[in-house]
Amino acid sequence: MKLKSITRVLFSIMLIFSISFAVAQETTENLTEKLYKEYKQNGIDKTLKVYEKSPVKGNQYTFLSEPLNVLGYRLMSEGDLKAAEKVFLAQIDEYPNEANPYDSYADLLMEKGDEEKAKKHYKKAIDLSATMEDLEQKARMLEASKTKLAKLEGAGAELQFLKGNWTTENFGFQDGEKVLRNEGNVEFTTDKENTLLTGTVHNKSGQYIGTRLITYDAVDEEYDMIWIGNSLTGVEPSTIKIEKSTPNEIVMIEKYEEDGEKRKAKHVLKKKSGEIAWDIHDLSNSDAKNPVAHMSFKKKD
Missing domain, CATH: 2.40.128.20 (Calycin beta-barrel core domain)
Structure with missing residues (x-):
């Protein structure tokens, strides 16, 4: 009887965790689209204020799917570099110890033509990637940042x-x-x-x-x-x-x-x-x- 009770409790906990994760994913995806619509209607400053009040604000960093990261690249692809820069800087401000925000901002700096500043942020991303616990994400981060930095510094051009x-x-x-x-x-x-x-x-x-x-x-x-x-x-x-x-x-x-x-x-x-x-x-x-x-x-x- 006791075993059955423990099993029911464990199943309930797993179910709650699964539902919570699904809701979190849905909230993140919905927020990403909500932020973009807010940007189109009211500009980037009000968009960032909406993000500040969102339930996702301050959550564990979700790497490439982070709402601000997705929004920043979307704005950059549309040519609004000024707005994208504000988004990436806000991401760095929120997650100063994560590697990817610096790599993303460096990509924005490359689009602006500021190669020297981009180098500094790629190097920062490389340094912080050493602290990443997820080995797959760490490998992806190192490859991305090191490859882009190497190209900027002319590494690999000897032949x-x-x-x-x-x-x-x-x-x-x-x-x-x-x-x-x-x-x-x-x-x-x-x-x-x-x-x-x-x-x-x-x-x-x-x-x-x-x-x-x-x-x-x-x-x-x-x-x-x-x-x-x-x-x-x-x-x-x-x-x-x-x-x-x-x-x-x-x-x-x-x-x-x-x-x-x-x-x-x-x-x-x-x-x-x-x-x-x-x-x-x-x-x-x-x-x-x-x-x-x-x-x-x-x-x-």
């Missing part, structure tokens, strides 16, 4: 000089002597956002050899690279970390897996007008000081 058409010569080493293995050409292109570098490789006869995809990972501050060959060997992924970058030289560490074993290689690129000398060192080799491969790139006119 953009590869864009264009190049003739290539690939060499190996045998008994300390450099031996030509093959010749061909590669064309590097970028997507519209300059976030993906694609290298399409052909041999000297024009036969397709494979494609190399390189994109910058702002969260880990390194490049993700994939080689897709024309054989049945599948996709070969790796990561690249820039150790040194100057106008004349780039040093990178590549990490990859081969036959179930984790390996590392050092790439040294020496640049001069229209030419690249590219040495590859196997860091798993005791003689890592000497390159195991060399590539010569010459820019086509």
Whole structure:
């Protein structure tokens, strides 16, 4: 009898919680639309006063579905940046220890063209994201803010000089002597956002050899690279970390897996007008000081 009573109580509590959550969701959605209608009829200042008196005011932050966050982006999409700014600032004032309000305001600042101020708010969002308990939201927040900040600061642009058409010569080493293995050409292109570098490789006869995809990972501050060959060997992924970058030289560490074993290689690129000398060192080799491969790139006119 006692067990049945406890079960009924627990069921009642769960039912009340479910109803309360549904009502809260409905209240949030209704409030979002109510705020927008108020804005259209009476302007943003009166809209914010309506929000101040709403039951949602002061509740736990609901991340991307937060009423002020939704309203701010809606106004920004309609071109009312002045009103959107007031909304985002009100969100920061209400939730000063949450990461997303700063990221949202930084997006607004980018629309206004204030890149320096936007950088500061993206950095604030990144710092606060470290305190987020929800791991999925934390990952999304870090990726969004770090990616936008990296683009502003020019991170991930070190390899953009590869864009264009190049003739290539690939060499190996045998008994300390450099031996030509093959010749061909590669064309590097970028997507519209300059976030993906694609290298399409052909041999000297024009036969397709494979494609190399390189994109910058702002969260880990390194490049993700994939080689897709024309054989049945599948996709070969790796990561690249820039150790040194100057106008004349780039040093990178590549990490990859081969036959179930984790390996590392050092790439040294020496640049001069229209030419690249590219040495590859196997860091798993005791003689890592000497390159195991060399590539010569010459820019086509």
